[in-house]
Amino acid sequence: MDYNQQRVQRxxxxxxxxxxxxxxxxxxxxxxxxxxxxRSDWQKLLQIMTLTLxxxxxxxxxxxxxxxxxxxxxxxxxxxxISTLLIxxxxxxxxxxxxxxxHIVITGASMLVGALFAVFxxxxxxxxxxxxxFLVWSLFITIWVFVSYFPPLTLLYVALLNTTIILYEAQxxxxxxxxxxxxxxxxxxxxxxxxxxxFQHVNHxxxxxxxxxxxxxxxxxxxxxxxxxxxxxxxxxILIFILTSILHTAGIYYSLKIKKVQYLAMIGCSILIILxxxxxxxxxxxxxxxxxxxxxxxxxxxxxxLLISLQKKxxxxxx
Amino acid sequence: MRTNETLESLLKQVPTDKQPSFxxxxxxxxxxxxxxxxxxxxxxxxxxxxxxxxxxxxxxxFIFISGIYESALATFILGILLLGGSxxxxxxxxxxxxxxxxxxxxxxxxxxxxxxxFERELPTNVHLSILLLTSLLSLVFARNYxxxxxxxxxVNGTLLxxxxxxxxxxxxxxxxVVLAFMLYFxxxxxxxxxxxxxxxxxxxxxxxxxxxxxxxxGLIFIRLxxxxxxxxYYKWATSWIFIGLILVQIPFLFKLLGIEQTGKKWxxxxxxxxxxxxxxxxxxxTGALFILLLSFRFKHTSGMVISIISFVYFISQFxxxxxxxxxxxxxLLMGSGVLFLVIFIYIxxxxxxxxx
Numbered sequence: 254m255d256y257n258q259q260r261v262q263r264x265x266x267x268x269x270x271x272x273x274x275x276x277x278x279x280x281x282x283x284x285x286x287x288x289x290x291x292r293s294d295w296q297k298l299l300q301i302m303t304l305t306l307x308x309x310x311x312x313x314x315x316x317x318x319x320x321x322x323x324x325x326x327x328x329x330x331x332x333x334x335i336s337t338l339l340i341x342x343x344x345x346x347x348x349x350x351x352x353x354x355x356h357i358v359i360t361g362a363s364m365l366v367g368a369l370f371a372v373f374x375x376x377x378x379x380x381x382x383x384x385x386x387f388l389v390w391s392l393f394i395t396i397w398v399f400v401s402y403f404p405p406l407t408l409l410y411v412a413l414l415n416t417t418i419i420l421y422e423a424q425x426x427x428x429x430x431x432x433x434x435x436x437x438x439x440x441x442x443x444x445x446x447x448x449x450x451x452f453q454h455v456n457h458x459x460x461x462x463x464x465x466x467x468x469x470x471x472x473x474x475x476x477x478x479x480x481x482x483x484x485x486x487x488x489x490x491i492l493i494f495i496l497t498s499i500l501h502t503a504g505i506y507y508s509l510k511i512k513k514v515q516y517l518a519m520i521g522c523s524i525l526i527i528l529x530x531x532x533x534x535x536x537x538x539x540x541x542x543x544x545x546x547x548x549x550x551x552x553x554x555x556x557x558x559l560l561i562s563l564q565k566k567x568x569x570x571x572x
Numbered sequence: 573m574r575t576n577e578t579l580e581s582l583l584k585q586v587p588t589d590k591q592p593s594f595x596x597x598x599x600x601x602x603x604x605x606x607x608x609x610x611x612x613x614x615x616x617x618x619x620x621x622x623x624x625x626x627x628x629x630x631x632x633x634f635i636f637i638s639g640i641y642e643s644a645l646a647t648f649i650l651g652i653l654l655l656g657g658s659x660x661x662x663x664x665x666x667x668x669x670x671x672x673x674x675x676x677x678x679x680x681x682x683x684x685x686x687x688x689x690f691e692r693e694l695p696t697n698v699h700l701s702i703l704l705l706t707s708l709l710s711l712v713f714a715r716n717y718x719x720x721x722x723x724x725x726x727v728n729g730t731l732l733x734x735x736x737x738x739x740x741x742x743x744x745x746x747x748x749v750v751l752a753f754m755l756y757f758x759x760x761x762x763x764x765x766x767x768x769x770x771x772x773x774x775x776x777x778x779x780x781x782x783x784x785x786x787x788x789x790g791l792i793f794i795r796l797x798x799x800x801x802x803x804x805y806y807k808w809a810t811s812w813i814f815i816g817l818i819l820v821q822i823p824f825l826f827k828l829l830g831i832e833q834t835g836k837k838w839x840x841x842x843x844x845x846x847x848x849x850x851x852x853x854x855x856x857x858t859g860a861l862f863i864l865l866l867s868f869r870f871k872h873t874s875g876m877v878i879s880i881i882s883f884v885y886f887i888s889q890f891x892x893x894x895x896x897x898x899x900x901x902x903x904l905l906m907g908s909g910v911l912f913l914v915i916f917i918y919i920x921x922x923x924x925x926x927x928x
Contacts, residue, residue, distance in 0.1 A: 268608060272770070275591070278590075279586065289871055296829070300920060304913070307914075310905045311909030313891075317901050317902035514613070540634075542630050546631045553623030557619055558668075560613075
C-alpha cells in the first residue's frame, strides 16, 4: 500500500465520529498522522515564504526606487531601461534553462512589452485611444503566445483581446449595441476555446479551460438577456440568439462526451437565467415572480440531481 | 483523488483495536459515507448556493411586489415560519437537491424578519438585539453546513453593527481578539471537540470556516474605521496579542523541526519578534499571518488560500498607506527583501546539508 492509500481524509474522520464512540486519543492520533502539516510541509512553507517575500520585496523596492526618480530621468534612459530588460529576458529564454523558468520569463517579457508601450505613450503624448494600446500590445505578443504554450500567458492574452474589444466599443464604435458587443466577445472566446481543444496532445490545466468556458457562458447569457430586453429596438439580436443556441448545444454534447459535469452546470444555470428573463418580458407582476421562484427552484433541483446521477454513473464506469 | 473508496478500507486505516469498547452504527455510517461521496463535488455545492441565492431573489421580489411587507406583523410571522421551517428541515438527512430550498427559506426568512422590524421603525438597538437572538437560535438549531455558516456570519454582523450604532470605535478590536482566541481554541482541540458529541462534530467544519471568514471581514473593517487617536493603544494591544498567539505556537514548531539547541531557539525567537515588530502597528498584517500559520498547521485548505490572499492584500495596503516618500519606502522594501533572501539561503543550505 503506498502512502496515498493509507491516508484518512478529514471529512471521513468527522463522519466516523458522528456515528461511533471513537475515543479522543485515537482521533488525535489519526489527525496528527494523516491530516495535520508535517515536517516536510513546514520546511516547504518556510522556504517558499522567505523566497517569495524576499524576491517580492526586493523587486518592489527596486521599482519604487525607479518610480521615485522617474520624473527626472531622460526619456531615452526610460525607454532604454525597459528595452534592455525586454531584450535581456528574451536572451534568457534562449539559454537552455528548465521549461517553467522560460515560461515565467516570457510572461514577464510580455508584460514588459505593455510597459514599453505605456511609457512610449506617456512620453510622446500620442493621444491614442486606450483600445489602441491594448490592440498593439496584443498584436506584438501574439507570436510568443503561440510559440510557448503557457496557460497563464494565454489567459493574459485572451484578457488583453477582450479588453481591446470592450474599449473599442466604448470609445470608437458608437453604432454597436450591447448585444453586438457580447456577440463579438463570445465569438472570440469560443474560437480560442475551440483552438485550445484542437491541441489534443497537450495537457490543458482544468482551471484554464474552465475559466474560458465560464467567460463564454457569461457573455452568452448577458448578451441573450440584453437581446431579449431590447428586441424591439435592435433586431440584430437575432445573431446572439443563434450563437447562444449553437454554443449551448455544442457545450452539452461536448460535456457528455468528455464526461465532466462543470460545463453542464454552467449551461444549465445560463438556460435558467435566460428563461427567467424571457418570462419577465411577458409580465413583471407578483405571480410571475412566484412562478419564476418555483421554476428556478425546480430547475436547480433537477439540475443538481441530474449532475449527481451522471457523476455516479461516470465514476462507476471508471472503476 | 479520494482515498478510501469503501467504508471497509476507511475502517482499516483507523487503529480501532486500541479501543476495546469501539462500536459504530453501521447503517447510518454507510448512508452518510455514500452521501458524502456522491455530493462532495464542488460543482454541486456551488450550484446549491447559487440556486439558493437565485430563488431567494425571486421569492423576495414576489413578497415585495405583493405588498405583504406593509403589514409588519404578517411579514414577521412569515419570516419566523420560513426560518423555522428551514432549520427544522435541516435536521433530517435530506437529499442534496433540496439544499437549495433550505438555503432559500433561510435567507428569505431572515430578510423578512429584518424588513418587518424596519417597518415598525424600532429603535436600532432593539432591532439588532432581536436579530442577534434569532441568529443565535439559528446557530443552535442548524444542522446543515451552509445554514450554520450563514448563522454565524449573521451573529458576527449583528455584533459589528452594534459597535457601529453605539459609536464604540474600539469594539472591533475586542471582537477580533475574541475571534482569534476562539479560532485558536477550536483549531487546537479538534479531536476533543468532535468526539464530545456527534452534533459538535457535524458543526465543526462550518463553524471554523465561518469564524475564519468573520475574522477576515473584521480585519478589513478596521481599514474602514476612521483614525481615532484614542484607538492607538487598542491597535497596539490587538497586534501584540496576535504576535503572542504566533509566538506561542513556535515551541511546537521547534519540536516538529527538530531544533534543539537553546542558542538557535533564541535567535529564531528574536528574529521573528523583530520582523513582526516592524508591522505591529497594523493589526491586519499580524492577524493575517496568525491565521496563515494556524490554517497551515492544521491543514485547513480553504483557510490557507484565504489567508495567503489576505496577507498579500494587507501588506500591499500597508505599504500603500505608509507616509514615507517613495525613496524611503523603496529602501525599506529592499532592506526587508534582502533580509528574507538571506534567511531563505540559510534555511536552504541548512536543510540541504541535513538531507545529505
